[in-house]
Amino acid sequence: MIRASWTSESSVEATLELWASSLWEVKGRMRPLFTQDRVAASAGAFLDGLLGAERRKTGWMRAEAAGDPGPWRQQAVLGRGRWDADALRDVVRDYALETLADPDAVLVLDETGFLKQGKASCGVHRQYTGSAGKITNCQIGVFAAYVSRHGHAFIDRALYLPQTWTSDPARLAAAHVPKGTPFATKPGLALAMIERAMAAGVPFSWVAADTVYGVGDIEMALRRAGKGYVLGAKSDHPFNSWAGKPLVAGTAETIADGLAPSAWTRLSAGDGTKGARLYDWAYCELADLDGAAYDQTGVWTRGLLIRRSLSDGERAYFTTWCPAGTPIQILVSVEGRRWSIEDAFETAKTELGLAHNETRSWHGWHRHVSLVMMAFALLAVIRHHANAPPPKSRARPRRRAH
Template structure:
């Protein structure tokens, strides 16, 4: 089967996976057309242009899909997490939490107000979405989302009612939204070994406590004023006293311009004993990063890691945070994550969820293409003998063929 056929087959499998969430046949076809439009080379992925691409007479069908039809976006999100677990999941998977801004005009879009947007790098009239992404050696994809509602919204019942915000939805900080998504992800099929995020989330002690109680490792950025127990009251003071020989140079992953190399220092914090007095399975760490070009520029992290974790492992997890930025960029550029025109709360969740589904599909086919390429370009190296010696012990690197292997290769 050619590449186009593989893509088409994979997309059909995605549609089949979520079809049961749409009780009516016409809604299923609209959902399929909507996702195809999000994946299509449409200049701007709004209702009119995607409707034209799909051959519809107007955007009314898509508007109904997002605003009026009966279907559960959270159920589709659950299907999406199952899909990502199957296509991208690995035992060392990392969950990343972060937020992104969606610039908007007016005052009626759910959650909109003048607020700081890291996407714009300034205060703008915008909505803020808090997201979770899953990253592994096979790829990365967005797997959950929550719309941040400022107090100017949650304190105004009439305004919330007009935007179809559920009456049960009260005020929650971005950290609380992220913690809720982490708990959902840990209960999902996603294989998660680590969680990471920037200092807006790392400074949330409840989030760190939740992860420790779940036995999940983390490397979370924290502000320089982060309090530490012991002789140092702040993390920056502890790092300032680190001797020169404690610093080591590591790459925390590849960026657009090659490896991201920094100087790093790490130190274990006092051992955590459990309530039964058993030897602990994890240790807490302090970690700091220093720029090579600007020696006075630091970033600080708190970590919780299984015994035997190396500093290089902690650095790798800290660097994994950039995967969500790459996912945001790809989902916006390729799948119209930010090109919606809905104003009401349910419409936001529906568009964002379908855009995440489209992005997960792209991540899955990219992973499949990479695996096919590796299989085609790196055949197994022949060896004269199946027995090889490594680190003083023997290993069998080329097992004897299965008795029926010649029959399996026959047409």
């Protein structure tokens, strides 16, 4: 069993019971996805392997943990078996939301790389990935994480296909990419995730993302949907104020250079592994706009949020959209939620085998990643329940002395 990464006052017996009942529950939710009992059993064993103590979650390692003579039974779950990975994605989302749902939640969008050798793995290409900090041979997956005061979990994912793939029909066919799959940019994939979340009734008030997703169609879609956002912007992105706001004009970097010392305030973006993540912040309100222009009610404010490191003065810039009167502390808190998806990537890769997919096909990637998402959601639900305060016991009424 994977090591626990939280503290709890629950007894060992209660925690083990919580693990067993939760694992039994998610396997039950997965069962309708499979037409055959043996495939469902293999998927359950696959999930057990992801949650196991082995550091590498390769086919042979998972098979050994399951007592199988070889990896073929579990490999069939990713390849030869017939089941819909998108249906599992939706099961994961609904399962996670039963515990984590909150109207003030933040939907965080980000990407991560999967280092690969060769040219056969679906979507592999020489491209930049922050996971390695350089251009290298890899796949890129775009993810959406649901982050609330109750915890966080992945609820959507998509494999990015570079144009070198979508313009090569033979290569697409060899990797079993569904016919008609068009080229989509990373922001395009993220926008589709936002739309799926809203169509499914996922409760959230904010979206946070880095500069890859910070401008364009995502901004307009969120305004029309009445969702606030804190999205990364490049240093040379132009900003201008109007409609009665203090004069601000120029690139984000130029505006930051011209701010008075009094414009900065020190705030925490949330707790990290070493305590509060403190930065200096500045917030420029650029315009108050009538929400009716976007089929919304009330007044909304467009702004520029700037973060400055205490150690080296490095700055980051964010374009914001929020109900008028929203204090800077709320915007800082929303931006700070982006850390949760970085934590999720690290946990999923180091403990749940997110990067240990050995298949080369489109279906193999989405099935593997969706099973890892289920394992991560299971951990999030267990963590929440294990850390919940015990119910208060009712005090027995005292008997009157006669």
